[in-house]
Amino acid sequence: MKKAVIIAGAGTHSGFSPALAEALLKTEREVFLLVRREETKHQLLTCFENRTKTPRCVVVDLLKERDTYQLLDSISEEFQIDVLVHNAARFKRAPFSELGLLDFEEIWRANVGTAIPASNYLAEKMAQNGGGSIIYSGATASVRGGANFSAFASAKFALRGLSQSLAREYGKRGVHVAHVLLDGIIWGDRAQNSFGIAQGRCIQPEELASAYLSLIGQPTSCWTQELDLRPAQENF
Amino acid sequence: MKKAVIIAGAGTHSGFSPALAEALLKTEREVFLLVRREETKHQLLTCFENRTKTPRCVVVDLLKERDTYQLLDSISEEFQIDVLVHNAARFKRAPFSELGLLDFEEIWRANVGTAIPASNYLAEKMAQNGGGSIIYSGATASVRGGANFSAFASAKFALRGLSQSLAREYGKRGVHVAHVLLDGIIWGDRAQNSFGIAQGRCIQPEELASAYLSLIGQPTSCWTQELDLRPAQENF
Amino acid sequence: MKKAVIIAGAGTHSGFSPALAEALLKTEREVFLLVRREETKHQLLTCFENRTKTPRCVVVDLLKERDTYQLLDSISEEFQIDVLVHNAARFKRAPFSELGLLDFEEIWRANVGTAIPASNYLAEKMAQNGGGSIIYSGATASVRGGANFSAFASAKFALRGLSQSLAREYGKRGVHVAHVLLDGIIWGDRAQNSFGIAQGRCIQPEELASAYLSLIGQPTSCWTQELDLRPAQENF
Amino acid sequence: MKKAVIIAGAGTHSGFSPALAEALLKTEREVFLLVRREETKHQLLTCFENRTKTPRCVVVDLLKERDTYQLLDSISEEFQIDVLVHNAARFKRAPFSELGLLDFEEIWRANVGTAIPASNYLAEKMAQNGGGSIIYSGATASVRGGANFSAFASAKFALRGLSQSLAREYGKRGVHVAHVLLDGIIWGDRAQNSFGIAQGRCIQPEELASAYLSLIGQPTSCWTQELDLRPAQENF
Numbered sequence: 001m002k003k004a005v006i007i008a009g010a011g012t013h014s015g016f017s018p019a020l021a022e023a024l025l026k027t028e029r030e031v032f033l034l035v036r037r038e039e040t041k042h043q044l045l046t047c048f049e050n051r052t053k054t055p056r057c058v059v060v061d062l063l064k065e066r067d068t069y070q071l072l073d074s075i076s077e078e079f080q081i082d083v084l085v086h087n088a089a090r091f092k093r094a095p096f097s098e099l100g101l102l103d104f105e106e107i108w109r110a111n112v113g114t115a116i117p118a119s120n121y122l123a124e125k126m127a128q129n130g131g132g133s134i135i136y137s138g139a140t141a142s143v144r145g146g147a148n149f150s151a152f153a154s155a156k157f158a159l160r161g162l163s164q165s166l167a168r169e170y171g172k173r174g175v176h177v178a179h180v181l182l183d184g185i186i187w188g189d190r191a192q193n194s195f196g197i198a199q200g201r202c203i204q205p206e207e208l209a210s211a212y213l214s215l216i217g218q219p220t221s222c223w224t225q226e227l228d229l230r231p232a233q234e235n236f
Numbered sequence: 237m238k239k240a241v242i243i244a245g246a247g248t249h250s251g252f253s254p255a256l257a258e259a260l261l262k263t264e265r266e267v268f269l270l271v272r273r274e275e276t277k278h279q280l281l282t283c284f285e286n287r288t289k290t291p292r293c294v295v296v297d298l299l300k301e302r303d304t305y306q307l308l309d310s311i312s313e314e315f316q317i318d319v320l321v322h323n324a325a326r327f328k329r330a331p332f333s334e335l336g337l338l339d340f341e342e343i344w345r346a347n348v349g350t351a352i353p354a355s356n357y358l359a360e361k362m363a364q365n366g367g368g369s370i371i372y373s374g375a376t377a378s379v380r381g382g383a384n385f386s387a388f389a390s391a392k393f394a395l396r397g398l399s400q401s402l403a404r405e406y407g408k409r410g411v412h413v414a415h416v417l418l419d420g421i422i423w424g425d426r427a428q429n430s431f432g433i434a435q436g437r438c439i440q441p442e443e444l445a446s447a448y449l450s451l452i453g454q455p456t457s458c459w460t461q462e463l464d465l466r467p468a469q470e471n472f
Numbered sequence: 473m474k475k476a477v478i479i480a481g482a483g484t485h486s487g488f489s490p491a492l493a494e495a496l497l498k499t500e501r502e503v504f505l506l507v508r509r510e511e512t513k514h515q516l517l518t519c520f521e522n523r524t525k526t527p528r529c530v531v532v533d534l535l536k537e538r539d540t541y542q543l544l545d546s547i548s549e550e551f552q553i554d555v556l557v558h559n560a561a562r563f564k565r566a567p568f569s570e571l572g573l574l575d576f577e578e579i580w581r582a583n584v585g586t587a588i589p590a591s592n593y594l595a596e597k598m599a600q601n602g603g604g605s606i607i608y609s610g611a612t613a614s615v616r617g618g619a620n621f622s623a624f625a626s627a628k629f630a631l632r633g634l635s636q637s638l639a640r641e642y643g644k645r646g647v648h649v650a651h652v653l654l655d656g657i658i659w660g661d662r663a664q665n666s667f668g669i670a671q672g673r674c675i676q677p678e679e680l681a682s683a684y685l686s687l688i689g690q691p692t693s694c695w696t697q698e699l700d701l702r703p704a705q706e707n708f
Numbered sequence: 709m710k711k712a713v714i715i716a717g718a719g720t721h722s723g724f725s726p727a728l729a730e731a732l733l734k735t736e737r738e739v740f741l742l743v744r745r746e747e748t749k750h751q752l753l754t755c756f757e758n759r760t761k762t763p764r765c766v767v768v769d770l771l772k773e774r775d776t777y778q779l780l781d782s783i784s785e786e787f788q789i790d791v792l793v794h795n796a797a798r799f800k801r802a803p804f805s806e807l808g809l810l811d812f813e814e815i816w817r818a819n820v821g822t823a824i825p826a827s828n829y830l831a832e833k834m835a836q837n838g839g840g841s842i843i844y845s846g847a848t849a850s851v852r853g854g855a856n857f858s859a860f861a862s863a864k865f866a867l868r869g870l871s872q873s874l875a876r877e878y879g880k881r882g883v884h885v886a887h888v889l890l891d892g893i894i895w896g897d898r899a900q901n902s903f904g905i906a907q908g909r910c911i912q913p914e915e916l917a918s919a920y921l922s923l924i925g926q927p928t929s930c931w932t933q934e935l936d937l938r939p940a941q942e943n944f
Binding site: 463 | 640643646648659674675676679680683686690691692693694695696697699700701703704705708
């Protein structure tokens, strides 16, 4: 059975999702990009026009357990999913006084909730298959709660706690659960337009994709649970 | 104006809430215990029968912003609330495979969501008043995601991230935000009946209350952001 | 037998040693300030002129095991030493390229080596006596290795590792080992003359002394292993 | 100029040094194994008999600055050293009561002191050459001070503090400084004979070598400062 990878929460803010998909296609896996909106799907597929290998892009609400399970069921009929990359994130920078409970819930759902159904389905599936990799994408805010980051940091801390628990729960069943601490900005549209940061000071999407690939390829005697990654020029 | 303290999420699993209330009553503050259920209110008030000083106990759903705000508004008419202790928690130990998105949300809401409305209201109020203390109660799971603790650790990590952010956001406005890492079990009904642990190996409620009081009393030149507390006999 | 406290590495850079001695004198303990130089001894004693209670000040090289042991032996004949505060420190800020192996050794010896003989003697003594407290004084550099802090951070990290090991080794024998993370500058001569920082942004010596006293006074059911302390105005 | 790598503190307790040398030889670098004793040199060279490519093995006392500098000077005449792996370590497990100041110094010198002269020489050299990698080998004891590990943990904490400082000091000058947290036992003679642990529960030397190679190969936009590595079967 051909192997497949799920990239849950693919986006176009940065060039990471297309770069990761491209890197994974080279491993002879089928690549599924799960996106929330039709528009994102079209933008992502545009990146792969005229390529020999292209990922599949599926619109699904990762917070809907039934939809997510049905999708993963149907993929599992044809493929053995051995990699899940959770990459869904919603950034939020705002004073605490401007945030209410609903904002906190929304940020939690976007950053953590989106990880639950797919992880639930795939962690067990991988354990039954004897192996697999699940990677969660963290940020500086995963380990440092800064001023004006109450909702975002709280959610990113939560995702890190989840990843640690699952690493300990599934490791001995062969599933490698890792958390990547992205301590920097990935080059792409948002870096350029919103943050106005130079490319040379950013994490390059293709190089980041290679780092994820290294994690996925780690043999069982040498697993990393938490990988920090930052540009040489980043203050930390 | 007389000062008041809010204990958000008072319970009877352990003897901590009554002990903390009693210790705070000695500081000449009015003490408000916010509880979720009528039954808990009665149990708590029973602890203070025939005492000279008694805390007030109010039933309120801390997840309801309007109710929480109205309650704090009415208390603020009479008192200057300068201390908030968030102590609401729901413990959960279960394999990830038995937990769905709804469980994660529920655990998040009980452990983190309950902190938002009251913190929102009081952090600003205290900053405007020039000072105050907000303490969140953490656990071993706040810094370590163990197997079968995915939902609980994730929520406790989130609360810790929130506390760090608020500490940095409100510290310079005079509000001391602290996080207590309780690395052990508080003596009380649950310790005795559910965990079957000896009293001598537990955190004593009265001594824990003193530790909270020390935090509240810290002068502005010597603030602790995170305080770990454990019995001498605890493995760590 | 009257109790006594040892302050190993008392100095006059800041007002902390006199303040701590004064606070401890109020606990009815005999207070011994161990200093490296005669000059420091005279400066420290000057602080206590015309006071009813004064600490004793002894010149000793804490790196000399025999001298340290003899001193502690002779004190132990009269007193039960139940508190050791290790406060010897040498600050060093320099580019790595300007530091050689000898510098690293010197900084290690001043910050860590000075803790070994006294800790060795007293940890066992306290364990045999059924209890006691040992406190090590850390800094921001104990948990963060900054540029130009290679020697200092390396030594402070080492002291933290020592304190954790001893906490786990002696805790169950009744000896409370704690590490204080001083994330800020203590008010005193050096703060004023070398760092040029305002008093209001500094840790106040008397308030810091109170925090140490709180640690020393913690009951066995509620021990803190690591206590961070910083002024409200400190960036962190 | 051909590139070269220095492995400072090569040993034969585990199979790591030969495996790392072999992996690095494939990158077309000249490989220098710096060992303390003639005997180790012969054992290491035996591993490479009848191989096409072999590392060079040099006996040097890494604590002697002059010797270390002269050696690196002479190597630098022929090669551009762009990688330093510090791997010298002395394990120590003993109750604190059995350790004196000299033991602490000795353990510090073996684990940390051995890193200073070579790092001093090469960090600057690499910065002047515009790039390079320095990797320090840590252990569980680098982040956790356990009972009976006072000397070892203290030294390993120190090495970690050094690595963090150098990472921040040299990163912007192009030198990638990383710290590897080996949370497990490397397969080899000691694992088999002293620890009696099964190969399947150990870190495999060849796979560990690959992880070091990945670190060395990281592009400047994606550097890891701290890499934890453990077998899937390890408790953590």
